[in-house]
Amino acid sequence: MRMAELSRESGLPVATIKFYLREGLLPPGERTSPNQARYSDEHVRRLRLTRALIDVGGLSVASARAVLDAMEEGPIAALATAQDAMVEPIGAEDQWSRERYEELVQNMGWEVYADSAAAQHLRDLLVTARNAAGIDFVADWSAYAEHADAVARHDLAWIAGLPDLEGTISGAVVGTVLGAAYFNALRMLAHQHYSKQRWPNASLPPAE
Amino acid sequence: MRMAELSRESGLPVATIKFYLREGLLPPGERTSPNQARYSDEHVRRLRLTRALIDVGGLSVASARAVLDAMEEGPIAALATAQDAMVEPIGAEDQWSRERYEELVQNMGWEVYADSAAAQHLRDLLVTARNAAGIDFVADWSAYAEHADAVARHDLAWIAGLPDLEGTISGAVVGTVLGAAYFNALRMLAHQHYSKQRWPNASLPPAE
Structure with a gap:
């Protein structure tokens, strides 16, 4: 999907999504032309999780990124980093x-x-x-x-x-x-x- | 007690106490000369409560002040304001x-x-x-x-x-x-x- 659809699906403004891309909370989409990229359902899931941590979980952007990064390392690392973030x-x-x-x-x-x-x-x-x-x-x-x-x-x-x-x-x-x-x-x-x-x-x- | 003793008793730097005085989190001491004031045990208690709310409770200075103000109005108002602050x-x-x-x-x-x-x-x-x-x-x-x-x-x-x-x-x-x-x-x-x-x-x- 394009950025506009990602915005619709996730319920987030394009500016917020671009901010998360710059800050490394969201992996880049697949580039299809110099100024267009394609995004997947995985991006939608990731955005929902990010918003959950920040908006209702009360994590800072930096803490949320640390937690999202730690999720790559398995459940124990994710758990420990989530605790540290709180x-x-x-x-x-x-x-x-x-x-x-x-x-x-x-x-x-x-x-x-x-x-x-x-x-x-x-x-x-x-x-x-x-x-x-x-x-x-x-x-x-x-x-x-x-x-x-x-x-x-x-x-x-x-x-x-x-x-x-x-x-x-x-x-x-x-x-x-x-x-x-x-x-x-x-x-x-x-x-x-x-x-x-x-x-x-x-x-x-x-x-x- | 003087400001220096209030600082010792509460374990807080003088600058922090002066900040709380300016922000209205701590009531003024009893003025004894144009640039001196006397503080009481009540001030020590209030400072400890303030630090508890901010440092380990995670409240903002504005939220802590709202809670401290509501405490004047009784337990229900204090409880409700503490909930709203969280x-x-x-x-x-x-x-x-x-x-x-x-x-x-x-x-x-x-x-x-x-x-x-x-x-x-x-x-x-x-x-x-x-x-x-x-x-x-x-x-x-x-x-x-x-x-x-x-x-x-x-x-x-x-x-x-x-x-x-x-x-x-x-x-x-x-x-x-x-x-x-x-x-x-x-x-x-x-x-x-x-x-x-x-x-x-x-x-x-x-x-x-």
Whole structure:
């Protein structure tokens, strides 16, 4: 298909597609003349995935490109890069948070990458929640780890059911990024529900 | 305390504190001379909360200010503003996603704000996950809603145990923003654990 049809199929303006081509998020089409190229269904799929990561997953263009590149290297690399793209450690962790982290991981029986961005971010969070609101997440919010464990078991079982390697890789990426956003949105809706029960006479200001 | 001590206590550079004062995230101190002011423990608490929202919660300065302002209006306003600060609807929802959303909310028995940013974002996510990876979150990932419901019940029970109104409000805000980040980090660690079981011979590339 031509650029105009790629734009129609993907629902994206031509300018956006050209930007992604320049930035390397989309591989070039097959050149058919000095200023025309032909694109395939693969380009449409890639554009949809790119928009999912950026628009609703909240990834930067640079992070999305890193994830798309890592997908060439297999599911584990894709998963790790998607995780790295989602969190930014700030180096707030201290001795206390490292001990709480160790206790958590041991309690859960998790074998994890202690130097990963996710693990660093978690230790940042522990010390920040304590300093900002006196919360000891590991002790007081232990239900979270159990539910996260159950959700992750669900995710890996779901990935195991995907039909081929390509589907497994894009499933791992979309599941990681959009799955996180999905859980977050569900948690907020459930908060609305239970807040209404707790404060029945209050009303939420309308969303902007 | 003077600015220098506020900086020491909060662990923030003076320039950052002055920026927050200018931007209205921190109320002014009590003026003691034309170019000196005195700050209180309340300022330290406020700075810690601000950094928690921005650094590990991922909120923009503008969103953090909106949340801090809403905290003056009570727990429901604080909760709603924290939710709005965390998601940005993109208007991708369509008839299909509205129907899936209705089915989800009905199945869960949730009474929610259908026009809230969280609900709009969820409908955006449903259509995006379908287009990018053929996932029907509501049908195929129904476990998520159950776990989100349980987590939200935990959160409201935890809030109910907080000793006073001020604590309830900052608890609602920190719980909403940092709790989301905490669940996300836990889910990623659990993914690492179960991925190692599924692909025992693969190794993650080191984090940057």
